[in-house]
Amino acid sequence: MSRLCDLSLDEVTDGIRNQHFSAEDYVSHILERIARLDADIKAFVSVNTDHAVESARRIDSKIRRGEKVGYLAGITVGIKDNISTKGLRTTCASRLLADYVPPYDATVIRKLKESDAIVIGKLNLDEFAMGSTTEFSNFGPTRNPWNLDYVAGGSSGGSAAAVAAAECTASLGSDTGGSVRCPASFCSVVGFKPTYGSVSRYGLIAYSNSLEQIAPIARTVSGVVRLMNVISGVDPNDDTTRTVASPYSVESNGNHLRIALLNNLTVNAQPEVSKCIYSAMDTLSSAGCICEEITLDSLEFALASYYVIAMAEASSNLARYDNIRYGFDLDPEGYEWNSYFAKVRSNFGEEVKRRIIVGTYVLSSGYYGRYYLKAQKVRALLRREFKSLYSKYDVIIAPTMPILPFKIGEKIGDPIKIYYMDIDTVISNLTGMPAISIPAGFSNGLPIGLQIMSDDFQEQKIFDVALLFERTSKIQARSPL
Amino acid sequence: MISNYSTKIGLEIHCQLTGLKSKLFCSCHCNYREYSPNENICPTCTGLPGTLPLLNQTAIEKAAMVCMALNCTIPNNILFYRKNYFYLDLPKNFQLTQYNAHGITSIGVDGLLGYGQGEARIRRVQLEEDPGRLSYVKGSSGSLIDYNRAGVPLVEIVTEPDFHDPKDVRLFLNKLASIVEHLGVCDTSLEGAVRCDANISIGDSRRVEIKNVSSFGDVEKALKFEMTRQKAMLNYEMEIRGETRHWDEQRKITKQSRTKEEEQDYRYFHEPDIPSIQIDEDYLKELHSKMPELPDERKERFINYYKLTEHVSKVLIDHKDLADYFEESAKIYFAPKEISSIIVTDLMSYADDNSKKLGSTIRNIKMSPKQLAEIARMIKEGIVNRKTAKQLLYEAVVSGKLITSSENETNFRKIDDEGLILRSIENVFETESLAVLDAKKNPNVSNYLLGKVMELTKGRVDPGRALSLINKKLLEH
């Protein structure tokens, strides 16, 4: 069979619980693999070696003593470096947080630890989660394990690449406009953006609060489902969380569900991508689903609305980075405060600065009604239209990305080209509704992802269809490295 | 000639909700004053990355009560906004507030408060958070930042420019202070608990804002100064600039603001981490029924139940502390006229000349309401006369001790026994034989003899009675 590192989340927890192998062996294997591969992939920003080995040993002792262990016992989870981990440096791939060590754990981290998952390390991202290729990271880009000259996607590039390269069992990223689904699609893994409010954002370093969610990534749909069962739920530390329909099941059947394909998005996709998605629809039809094509005109306003809101909120969320409480070494004595702030903040990367400037612009007096308020109304419009669609259909499918992965450096000179990568994914962030990306095929060795979306809190339907597709599709399960 | 009526004054008042236990958006202590720098903080109020605001339920309750007392309309949904600007005391470099440049979403609007001489319309009441505190080390070229106060809840009350006279402003602020004290919302005597900005325009001249007045008492002074300054300028036909001026507490003047108050663009938008808060009708009804007694209601009760005069009642309720002290005392021994009279007359004279409010006098007084009740009883039952009572009062106020044990009571009790009085007089006559001789010729000297008798009896005899007995004895001699 495959190597220890290739095991799915379910296989790892089963194996450790049933003592087929020890957690310590598993963790050592993973750490060794990271040491060997990550110089090329650059998925990790930091590796939590000592703590991981210690946690593994503790789990093994519990099992040997016959004690109960948690739901995710022994699995290694990589954490995007914009999620707060107590005692572990958290940088958001930015100079402005170079020396920041959080004094608290994000709620999702606490929940992972409570279920005996092991936090194996922090993963690379576009600075402050702003980007779609991880090329805007202060540490340099993460490379796609399927072809190291190509981008891994972003902003959670490290999270997807690490899982694809089997450098960890699963990972957590954040998805604001597609930041987990995009790299999941580019790296041929499963990435899921939950309904807004299903997973606590306490500890997620904010980029755009009304759009983002912490989002799990794994090699199988079942892995993502298990993670959701642990991390989702109301949190008293986050007043935007809502009751969820967990625990989610990996058993239920999706074969009578009604599916609609959003053809605005296939029409604007590269032909190879479009072909793959239509083929996926055929697979689902053959499996028993009722499939249809639909068009939704209001989608043309989605990208602009997304960027207006995201950049506006970002410009405010990033105001706090003034180097007084966290940052890097620069003694404030002697400076006048405005100059100090401006000098410190000139250390943001190019893309972050661009978004802060544009965000400041759209919120300024005179423009608020024309841009920000209008964009918020577009959200209401889209929600209304999707709610209406979901009275007729169970799920809606589309490509995750309009394009295939491309070479590192190819699009970095043109920010607008990079923004257009998000055209298929921003919709779910605007409506707040859930969406998954699952591997749908390859074109010349480059991965293509299928996106499945549903109404608020109807993630079980997404999981059902995704599991069905996973079971019935002809995609070869293989590892890039 | 500029008549007073063309003067328009509006107020913007900030009260800390000192009655809360925790801050507005986190569980740090609301009363930050006892802590060393940066010891009353948490990730949320220091704006650490990844933290989220958690709105305090009781803050809504207290703010809603203030709105009700000010006769405001309370909407069914309220929102919070970000006011985006940079400053060293602002951990997130935005302030969470309810002010919204685009509409009204604060907790109270369109209120009205009568203050005796008139009434003022309340434009809005809203919740917002206090920033941290900056200080400086002499000689250093930097600043020092303390976040202990960051996130403390404030209620902001904005009036329409309905005042025409600084005196009215003072009456209004006194009324407001009494209301927030009675509601248990704000202890106005705590340092920094209240701040007031005022804006004033005379006739057609531009509006001037006065900032940085940190006590209600100074507001009247600041406005008087500013009016004088503006009128003088107008008399010389100089134009009044629309500007912001700062109140200099030490020199008691307003001066030009040194920082360029740039056209600030605060880029307000709704705080995404705080949902729209639903305030249902039942909640408001429940709140209304459990609201503490307001000053006006209490005043009526003092007049009707305790039969106090309008004047005395008003003095008492103007400061909740005094009213509480009075009622506690009256509960122990029901002598409302006596007790209130002592408070209003005697205790007021013990007030420190520098103390700005009578309320704080009570804080420095060591005498307990029980002791006051005891003194009132002794007076009413004729056990002591007024002079002794005053001594006992003074002693109790200053030391907190009231000598009321029965054995010592005998040292203070009024001496009624005529035999005892006569014996005291005889004593004095023996020792003051020269004076007695004088007294036969000069009637005024009997006062001297009276003085000696009072001394001997430690003031426990009734002077009138003693004097008549002395004169009688002189006639007998």
Add this chain to the structure above:
Amino acid sequence: MVSKDEIKHLGWLARLDLSEEELLKYESQIDRIIQQFDILDRLTLDTLEPTHQTKSVRNLRIDEAKNFGENVLPKTRNRKDGYLKGPKSDVKQ
């Protein structure tokens, strides 16, 4: 058209020190980005209100005080006598 001066002013509002080089680069890029937003002008949406999540006042955090319990900010970073050190501010107390 978003001019270089406007970008400078926006930089000031956001406390970002922008070099001449950056100002030139951003001038064209940002103008193009904002042009993409003009598509929103095609919608009127007067009858639509932005949707907000809602929460009842009764479900908000209970007013209780507690200490965070550990160091919130590292004791040795940028401190003087417990205060955090900052650059010079405008107003002298």
